[in-house]
Amino acid sequence: MNKKIIIRTLEKIALYMELKGENPFKVSAFRKAAQALELDPRSLAEMDDVTKLKGIGKGTGDVITELMDSGKSSVLEELQAEVPKGLVPLMKLQGLGGKKIAKLYKELGIDSAEALKQACIDHTIQKLPGFGPKSEDKILQELMEFDSRPGRHPIWKTEEAVATINEVLENIKEVSEYSVAGSYRRTKDTSKDLDFIVATAEPAKVKDLLLAALPVEGTIASGTTKVSVTVEFQDPIDIDFRLVAPEEFVTALHHFTGSKDHNVKMRQLAKSQNKKISEYGVEQEDGTIRTFKSEEEFFQHFGLPFIPPSVREDGRETDRIEELPELVTIEDIKGDLHMHTTSSDGANSLKEMIDACRSKSYEYMVITDHSQYLKVANGLTPERLLAQNKEIRELNKEYKDIEIFSGTEMDILPDASLDFDDDILKQLDFVIASIHSSFQQPQEQIMERMLTAMKNPYVHMIAHPTGRIVGQRGGYDPDVEQLLDWAKEYGKIVELNASPYRLDLAVEFLEMAQEKEVPVAINTDAHAIEQLEVMAIGVRHGQKAWLKKENVVNTWPLEKLKAYLKK
Known part of the structure; x- marks a missing residue:
């Protein structure tokens, strides 16, 4: 609580x-x-x-x-x-x-x-x-x-359903393995429905236990190995449960994770090796069916390294195998550059956030409470910000295993000015600039506001650059290519906000940022300790754009990050 x-x-x-x-x-x-x-x-x-x-x-x-x-x-x-x-x-x-x-x-x-x-x-x-x-x-x-509006559910809504179903499956002893599959497992922004693969030797019993444990609104189809139901969570959502024999679990999970284009490419590869892939296993040249203990073993069988679900999209991933070792992974993340405390609208204190980041073995972290303009979020006045800055300086003497940067998430105001003066900003280690107001302004005004932040020598990063909320609003419609060109020109970082509500920048813009060699930071924007966990979703979202770890600033060692910020 x-x-x-x-x-x-x-x-x-x-x-x-x-x-x-x-x-x-x-x-x-x-x-x-x-x-x-x-x-x-x-x-x-x-x-x-x-x-x-x-x-x-x-x-x-x-x-x-x-x-x-x-x-x-x-x-x-x-x-x-x-x-x-x-x-x-x-x-x-x-x-x-x-x-x-x-x-x-x-x-x-x-x-x-x-x-x-x-x-x-x-x-x-x-x-x-x-x-x-x-x-x-x-x-x-x-x-x-x-x-x-299309009948698709944003990832921030489906994650509640996935968490609940995972808990139910975890407590059914007749289930040996289970996993969500489909577009959710591939970290798509939205999903039409949810697919679960459930390994069990007792499918009839598991089916009954599932139906009894979930808030089922209606049954779409019910067979011996598949049940499709509509379940009421935040909104009604259709869920397919496929009950498979334990030995078939890996190939069924691969098959129903997709995408369609990925599966077509894998079937073509199998055919070239005189094999045939199905959800039940891989039929060998001699007619026997081969099953696997892991997806790593499945891909290895075809001479491939493990291909993360996040990049199994257009079928071209098998042609980019040499890039896989360069992809950013959750293990590469060395810090989080965007989070809030009870000083503004967070749920946990400064020390609690520090201890939570230390438990993740982060090398560094940045405290970025809201600025004064955002009164609804209890934004910090200059006096409160400088007091917090002083507290962070003292805490850095106390903690030897993590570097705590003092920062702010400063509003870019509707009149294209910034919420703090330079004499305040220059006392901080890390300054985020972001838009939280007047989304309906014409694009020219939005870009004028962005340019003000880009030109400011004390601003390091632009947070959630388009302001979108997945499945709910499109944001304030900036010219993203121009924004990235300015980021390159003025040496700014752009954010991949890992909150499942945002996932901002979107995949196509992350691809563009990498092409232009604009550095990206994957941050949680955490307003509570548990929200630090969304870093994993952000990393998988970044993988969809084939983000390389060298281009993600919070994979850098502390000294490299410090040198970059000083520059």
Whole structure:
């Protein structure tokens, strides 16, 4: 349990209360409690009694206590049971907040996107006070756009489903091996559905146990070795479970990981060796079926090194075998250059983040709390930033096994100025510049803002350069090629933000960065200790662009990084 989980739960309760039409003061109490926690610079472990914090009353305090004791909130569970499920997705529509949705539900009985769409068509919405014809047209337009979006799930949504299913499979003793396959295993930004390969000698029993353990909304198909179900997590998602004999696990995993083009290329290679690949094994020239204990052994059988799932995309990966040893791997990562603490909007204290990075045996790390413009994230004023800088200098004397760089994630403001003056920036070790506001500005203005940061001699890196959220928003539409040319000209690093919400830069732009020899940093942007783990997703995303470790600055030894920053 950490502050972030409690804050998110309190905010979620407030949202559900709003959708239910609860007393506004009650809703406000939960939002105030969340804000009180957000603004307190201490982590949960540093507080004697979080429920005594100013801004937290008895009701919100009871919720926090229950969360800390059990990891659950009965208040939230009751609200989720009472509020129609169809109302929550309506929050994704621009211009519709909790109050308006609650009004539509209370006055017109609208409890789903379908009902809302029909009400717009029937022109019943415009008759409600506070709406009108323009609001109705805008809602209908938003609904039409929402319906036209491809039916794919972003990786940050599917990872919850994968984690839950992994836990279920881990606890079924009849399962000897299991793995997610398909596009998720290849670290695609989005997936249409999920595929799991499950090795077992008792498929019928495992199938029953799986169906009993998961929140199944419907069964699409059910056979002896395959079951396809729709499971309700954040959103409903289709999942295929393929139950295979233990000896068939490796070839089934390879086959259903794909991609289609990769499998075609491998079948062609097998054919040239008088062999035939199927999901059950490899048929030899003499007609016998060969199975394998690992994918490494499978590829070796065809005279190939192990090809990571992340690069099994277009079939050309077998022609780039000589590049595989140069690919960045998680073992190459020596530090993380972007993370937040409780000083801004993080869940853990400075010391807790340091200890978490030390446990990963990192050589270095950078603390980059938000700057003052981002008030919603409790951004640091110059005075608070310099105080933190001083604290980091003292801590560096204490810790001998890791170098702690002092830094900031500084906003590039809408007027194309920077959030801190140079006399502040020059006192820091590492300065990140990023855009968090006014996404709707014309591209020319966005690029003017970017150029300001590029030209500043104290800025080292541009974070999440396009501002995209996978499957949710496209960002602020910069001219990325021009941005990379400036990065090359002014000696800046561009970020691959490893958060599954962002994965920014996208693959095609990472390829472009490498071609232009622009250095890339793979960072977690962690706002809590557990988020440091997304580094692995970021590395696999980088592999999809065939990023070489020499081009990734946080694979460099400490002295090389220091020399680069000084330059």
